[in-house]
Amino acid sequence: MKQLFSKSILIFLAVIAISFSADNPRKDYSGFSDANAVIQQKLEKQFDTLLKASDIDYFIKTLSAHPHNLGSAGDKANVQFILQKYKEWGFDARIDTFYALFPTPKTRLLEAVSPIKYKAQLQELPLKEDATSSQTSEQLPTYNCFSADGDVTSELVYVNRGVPEDYEALDRMGISVKGKIVIARYGGSWRGIKPRLAQEHGAIGCIIYSDPKDDGYYQGDTYPKGAFRNEYGVQRGSVEDIPLYPGDPLTPGYGDTKNAKRLDRKDAPNLLKIPVLPISWHDAKPLLEAMTGPVAPEKWRGALPITYHVAGSVKVHLKLEFNWNMVPIYDVIAVLKGSVAPDQWVIRGNHQDAWVNGAADPISGQAAMLEEAKAVGQLAKQGMRPKRTIIYCSWDGEEEGLLGSTEWAETNATELQQKAVAYINSDANGRGFLFAGGSHTFQTLINEVSSDVTDPEMNISIRERKKAHDITSAASVAEQKEMLSTPLLKAEPLGSGSDYSSFLQHLGIAAMDIGFGGEDDGGEYHSIYDSYDMYRRFKDRGFVYGVVLAKTAGRLTMRLANSDILPFNFTDMYATVNSYVADIMKKLDDMRTQTEINNKLLGNKYYMYANDPTKPIVLPAPKSDVPFLDFAVLQNALVKLKASAELYQKLADANHNWSASVIQNLNTLLFQSERKLLLTNGLPNRPWYKHAIYAPGYYTGYGVKTLPGIREAIESGKWQDAEEQVKETTKVIDAYVAELDAATALLKE
């Protein structure tokens, strides 16, 4: 089979090469010989003609027709639909099944017991303007997945976003949450940080509500008139401690296959001990309004028509019980074997499961990926089979904690580390601007591809459009000036929050995350209103950004699958890591100045003198001075990386006439290079995360921390750990340089 296809593709390519020989050779197809660049360009043009907005409409409508959370009938139906489609399109498709812990609500009770009586309704309302919103019996109730069971009654304390600096502010006000129930508003961090920090500070329960300032009427007209969260909308979501490790809480670091050994639930380190419940502002307002303590600091105030108070006198009763069931995870895996290098895998994924109907999250991305797979399959059927193997993955159980992708990656870790060239992720998609994040070895690739795709509403490249967006929304004229002088679109570093995490941060597989948005604002996130009716009105009218996502991710996938030499760019990686080191060094200097000044202000009693004497203040002890740290070893390693990267890039760009075996060996070294960026022991206190350059922040959640070992040690004032992490990071860079030099050596042969 393989031989046949290889032959036919060679003949086909020869034909194309002849018919396009008049074209100017493309210089912006990194890793392609001139001739193959022309062929690839033709392929992509043909690919584009196969993409139909009407298909994306159909996929979104079909796959969001019913609630389809993990373990539901809707989920199973979608999985079957997707499997069938992949098969139709010529993929070798299968379902990989895992078994994960998945709690669903049995009891949900929240009531104010004094001085007011109020029983929270905890229910989103069906709307006549939204067809699927009335599928109440199929909907998961509003809850936070992986909350603990609990039955607690105590006073309420408002903790703003519930992030570390909020607790510092509470300390200064002399307010403790010990033994209290906190109420935090969504936003400002990944949601799981809020109950974890509440628990760390001694709270016995946590409520998270959606303030209208963040995604409600303050932002725009509310649903169904506009797109924003209405009075009753609730954000569901997982509170598993993903920054510790994602996936099934009971199988950290290995797959939760049927007979895997599982932790006892009470021993799972990434599970909360306190109950936590998300509510609408309709339910939050009576509670917040009745509070009588100190007025909340200005930054803490939302858009409810009340005076926000921090604490005082409102007692609530929160009771939550869950069914702690094991459910099957169905990952749909669709393989298109490569014609030249079948053991080099380009993996493309998007999750399929949703909290409710999930037309935007994740079906809009899933639909674009399916459309892309359809076209890739059709091209293969026409003889244009990729050189490398392409694997499409429709993940299950992402919402609960990246379950499907994590368990699959953990189960297949060894083979993936041998064969995976790259992982390309997408998720919810909508109108607007390109988002492109990932390993910075792919920054040039992202720039090349995004130059070739046209924005459907503006008729310029998506790269130009993104650049326009970034530069016009820059924080300062100085930044704008710098951006005007920088030709490259910078790739964003990746934190967490979607399925790339295991590939990139656990296995060291170079990854990208791609999508569009910014003109698709709304407040439907993780509510029953994330529906087809909503999507087609507000998120991507005409489904044109679905087509653009397919064009973009399809190109990335196919260039990685067809290039002669893999288009890894190491000078981009060098420049990026170097800028992170400079940034950390500057932050350290700023911390030093800030600590010095702050200690002076404390010493002079200025904080006490500036305080209103009728309002209590608890002053912190002066902090110890911020030392100077030794970054020299790392800086020296980066100097080597710079030289090695420049030399490799020069040789790689010069010649495409290496022998097949050199190319095979070279490509293996190239795609293995990202593995070298893994720290031997992973990050301190969270060894699941092994990547030295990118990780989700332990106190920010989804938000990325670059050079996380060093950065987080400095941020938490652990100076010795920071120096240790500088050394560990240096080892990683040294190994990376060695891999790169080995690749360069091949090119010199």
Add this chain to the structure above:
Amino acid sequence: MKQLFSKSILIFLAVIAISFSADNPRKDYSGFSDANAVIQQKLEKQFDTLLKASDIDYFIKTLSAHPHNLGSAGDKANVQFILQKYKEWGFDARIDTFYALFPTPKTRLLEAVSPIKYKAQLQELPLKEDATSSQTSEQLPTYNCFSADGDVTSELVYVNRGVPEDYEALDRMGISVKGKIVIARYGGSWRGIKPRLAQEHGAIGCIIYSDPKDDGYYQGDTYPKGAFRNEYGVQRGSVEDIPLYPGDPLTPGYGDTKNAKRLDRKDAPNLLKIPVLPISWHDAKPLLEAMTGPVAPEKWRGALPITYHVAGSVKVHLKLEFNWNMVPIYDVIAVLKGSVAPDQWVIRGNHQDAWVNGAADPISGQAAMLEEAKAVGQLAKQGMRPKRTIIYCSWDGEEEGLLGSTEWAETNATELQQKAVAYINSDANGRGFLFAGGSHTFQTLINEVSSDVTDPEMNISIRERKKAHDITSAASVAEQKEMLSTPLLKAEPLGSGSDYSSFLQHLGIAAMDIGFGGEDDGGEYHSIYDSYDMYRRFKDRGFVYGVVLAKTAGRLTMRLANSDILPFNFTDMYATVNSYVADIMKKLDDMRTQTEINNKLLGNKYYMYANDPTKPIVLPAPKSDVPFLDFAVLQNALVKLKASAELYQKLADANHNWSASVIQNLNTLLFQSERKLLLTNGLPNRPWYKHAIYAPGYYTGYGVKTLPGIREAIESGKWQDAEEQVKETTKVIDAYVAELDAATALLKE
């Protein structure tokens, strides 16, 4: 009479000098010989013992017992009370009467006519918790004084603060206010800017409302539970174009004495042509809520529980008619003739008239001034008569446009310019931190006095407390660092908004404005809730900050009245003006970079590309490049000022044994020096304002513009005017240096 007092004071002072000879000579009483500093210190200690919080309570309660706006019975009663008190305390007191135009409402109607029907209630509600709030028949209705008559019906456009940048944003959205009625929210500028700009942009009416974000529930609990503006509270206030000229609109630049020649009302250049009405958020909400146009930019959104829209479909009818009456202005003037230099006048003032009961604004300041006058009078009766003449002024008609002080200053301009040493102003006062603004020749004096007065709630000097406030609320660590290294408390430059304006900016009399606040937040401003009941609960519990204001302003007054050499410090003035020039030059550089970058972004179409294509955008034409301007002449003049100021200061500090005639001549030169800072022709397009260093901003109102001629020319891109103003300012500095050198020459004799 004079001789007698002079003798007795000499004897008394001699006694004091002996009894205090053991004291260390004071080095921080600028302008006093060592011996006289000791005497002055004793005087001030005695002064302090005469100040009673209970008196301030009594004055506030009495003077705010009834509404007492200009022309009212309450006003007349207060004037008589104050006159009587000054007389009791030994002052030569009188009433100076003027006659001003003062419109009061005859008809007030605001209603939405489509698509909703709503008739605005335009009425604040009496509260049982607030005794005077029910004096409805005595209260001025809610209105903006000097609105035009009008009867207009049109669509509503929300213009945020209604300042120039808001109209630029509207332009970009393609929204015109021409022929429309604008609704602006209070804040972000002096209120009068809002209707003036609306009128300049072609609007036919203007509504100004109090958004709860600015002084309502967003800030804290509302009245009567807390101090902030409740649903029905309305901010009255003048919309006379004070940045053009204050005082009676019909007598610009001269006193509105009984038979003065008056402009026809329609010809008064500082009167509006369109009707304007202030409303509560209770009345604004239905109008704003019904709007359907583009969603307002984020910065424009207030704290109402609605989506703020900019325009669209709400038609309102606004009808206003006024009684355009002439009313008497009663300024109470109380003179205590100086024992040594009766023709050197130290003038101290605070207005007495209010919009309604005005317990805070202005009675809290008036009460402190009366208490100060009482004590100064008592000291004089005990033989401690001041060397220079002290004049206390209780102004009338401040609220309508600084009428009482302006007409008095204009009427007595010649004599004032001959005799006035300084003008010291206060206004509303409350708990918190010192505010001290004024001519920077007084910066050292302010520092010396504020070091000697103790904060009643913190037991440190008010100077230290203010420093603690400023440094802990600084915007950046860099600023904090700079402030830690600066020993001086910086005096604020003065714009407008209270009665110092005519003295400082029209006549060139060195002035100060003094008060306390920052822990007295509230939303009572210009409403019926600015009452005694409110004041004693929220603004100054125990009236201790009233006593502190009396201590502070009393010391400033008495040091200016008793110093041997007037404590003008010219190195402070030099350093301040020099910093303003540096600031303007940096602003010009920033404008240049900004314009250059902005033009590039326009040229690259980045603004267009970044815009949501479904939302219209109107792009401005590129601006012409910002040129380099020649500041050299001014910088050279400042170099001379520096040298002259340092030499003067050195000589003045060294010796206090000059002859009486040298001292007399020297002091005259000193207090005349501020006159030299007046521009011959005043500011461009508003010649009433003559001071080269300080003016209210033409587009900010109360907010100051330093070096206004230069700064405003640059801000509006009038480069030639800017260079012209640099030259005019240079002339002024040269004349100032000449005056200073003449003073120095006297010291060398």
